[in-house]
Amino acid sequence: MTVRRLIAPLFCALLVLPLVACGSDDEPAPAAGASAGSDAGADAGADADGGELPVAAPPPSCPFIAAQVSDLVGQPMQDQGSCLFGDGKGVAALTITTASTLAGDATYDYQREQAAKAYREVKDVDKGRKAYLAVKDIGGETVVVGDKGSYTVILSSFQQIGARPGGYEPTLRKVLDALPL
Numbered sequence: 001m002t003v004r005r006l007i008a009p010l011f012c013a014l015l016v017l018p019l020v021a022c023g024s025d026d027e028p029a030p031a032a033g034a035s036a037g038s039d040a041g042a043d044a045g046a047d048a049d050g051g052e053l054p055v056a057a058p059p060p061s062c063p064f065i066a067a068q069v070s071d072l073v074g075q076p077m078q079d080q081g082s083c084l085f086g087d088g089k090g091v092a093a094l095t096i097t098t099a100s101t102l103a104g105d106a107t108y109d110y111q112r113e114q115a116a117k118a119y120r121e122v123k124d125v126d127k128g129r130k131a132y133l134a135v136k137d138i139g140g141e142t143v144v145v146g147d148k149g150s151y152t153v154i155l156s157s158f159q160q161i162g163a164r165p166g167g168y169e170p171t172l173r174k175v176l177d178a179l180p181l
Contacts, residue, residue, distance in 0.1 A: 056102040060149035063180055069094055072174050075160060092159070094175075097152040104143075104150020105129070111143050111152065125173075128181040133172050140168030146181030153179075 062083035069077045069085045073094060077085040083096040099107070112132050116122050119134035119141065128146035135141075139156035153175050155161065161171050 056100040057149070059098040059100050059103070060151075060180070062096060062098065063151070064096070064178070068178070072178060073155070073158060073161065073171055075158070087158075092157050093155075095154045097154075099150045099152075101129075101145060101147060101149055104145035108143060108145055108150075115141055115143075125176065127176050127179075131176065133169060133176070135168045135172070137162060137167065140172045142172045142176055144176060144179060144181065146179070148180060151179055 064072070064083075064085075066077050066079040066085055073092075075087065075092070077092075077094065078088045080086045083098065085094045086092065108130060112122065115132065115134040118136075119139075120136040122132055122134040125131040125133050125142070125144070128144045128150075131142065131144035133140070133142045139154065141155075142151075142153045144151050153172065155168055155171060155175075158168075158171075161168055164170070
């Protein structure tokens with residue numbers, strides 16, 4: 001009985017030990033087909049076809065200040081840092097997340113799919129390279145990918161906006177129009 005309990009951990013250790021002991025973490029192993037003496041940096045940025053891979057530009061900075069957000073949403077808003085604007089009461093919020101165009105392109109379809117699950121209505125919008133707008137009774141979201149970067153804008157818990165005809169959609173469209181695409 002005791003021998004059986006020791007065999008499994010010993011066997012696992014024998015499988016894992018060679019993997020841990022081989023190589024160092026200081027320098028990556030050369031890619032398949034590359035010789036040990038080749039300059040690994042020479043091929044950086046090249047894809048399998050020999051063309052250049054797109055370089056991701058840094059994400060844009062926050063496009064608005066609190067006064068601009070206040071004008072867009074129609075009520076006083078305070079800058080709470082990291083492109084988050086709140087009403088000062090802990091209720092209404094507008095959040096903007098920025099990313100590079102490359103990152104926006106890579107995540108757009110997933111974001112739209114998730115929005116279709118979370119919001120009552122999702123519409124494609126003719127802005128930037130691609131964009132959608134999603135709304136429900138207590139909030140809205142828009143994602144736009146432009147040449148200068150991508151933006152995810154989330155509005156939530158605005159009592160005045162939710163009570164207006166059309167709800168969050170007109171306000172999200174105003175924010176979209178104001179983004180530097």
